[in-house]
Amino acid sequence: MREGKQEFAEWLASRKLRVTGERMAVLDEVMRANGHIDIDYLQEQFRKQKRPVSRATIYRTLSHLVQSGLVQKVLTGEGQARYEKMYGRQHHDHMICLGCGEIIEFTNDEIERLQDWVCHKKRFTIVTHTLQIKGFCEKCSAQKASVEGGATDHRRHGRN
Amino acid sequence: MREGKQEFAEWLASRKLRVTGERMAVLDEVMRANGHIDIDYLQEQFRKQKRPVSRATIYRTLSHLVQSGLVQKVLTGEGQARYEKMYGRQHHDHMICLGCGEIIEFTNDEIERLQDWVCHKKRFTIVTHTLQIKGFCEKCSAQKASVEGGATDHRRHGRN
DNA sequence: ACAGATATCGAGACTCAATCTCAACACAAG
């Protein structure tokens, strides 16, 4: 049986929601994918499999998957939201490359601890947090360095 | 002279852009505001002052202000983007209350240091970072606790 | 297995923030 299928079915049942083929198909695809995927990717997969699922249903199912905790929604601030499986995985934060778009995951327990501490001081009850670091991955940093080697080019740094 | 006016004028000139009344009006309003404001707020201010500025111009000018570093764009992930002045201020992160929408600012040098360290280990060149903690402020935490005092209500925790 | 009650699906309309288009305008330089 596919990863998380049991858990999602139980979560749906606990809310008196129905276990449908479309919902399980969306679950399967997110679980099969390794990275941070978007809606277009999912629609493309369903098209290939000759098992089309409407955008509305994909969005609705992803919302359920996120609420169930099996999937996480990632807002990069450019274009569509991305989704990644969280079933069997632990919390992590993201480094996003402005050059190639690669998303690098990392965790740091000390940072997490300090967040809790800061919130405790401010009497703030944490529900979730998002730490995104934007910059350039090793590969893109090297490229950038070589390009800027001759004439120092200060144009196009930010992106709106 | 209004805060940042000199700096913005110089930044515009350095890009061969013109110092116009509309641009300075947008700068003034963002500098005058104390909090994290959105486009609707700015339009309302201009309407009150009988000095209307079009949405297009507001967006375009904010983009320039962000690129110049005088203003920061804050994406909360719900509705419009927000903007806050950064002129004369230092970097900070945000706690966002899911109850009342309040935005609490905080800084923690140790967290910043650890971010640098993690990125160094991954050979990632930092450009910017965003740390947002979502949860409930002191006031809203108390309200929530009293409401849930009797029957434990597990509905409606997330939002989308 | 069957039937009724009800949740779900899909196509497309719709919302809304943000961007784009382009004609009228402003302004600096000659």
Next chain:
DNA sequence: CTTGTGTTGAGATTGAGTCTCGATATCTGT
């Protein structure tokens, strides 16, 4: 004044995400 170029605003456009509602699939009891 005239020309060249940057700017503005009204409205059109884009695009992600949501909503509507008639048709359809799932569940529950018999």
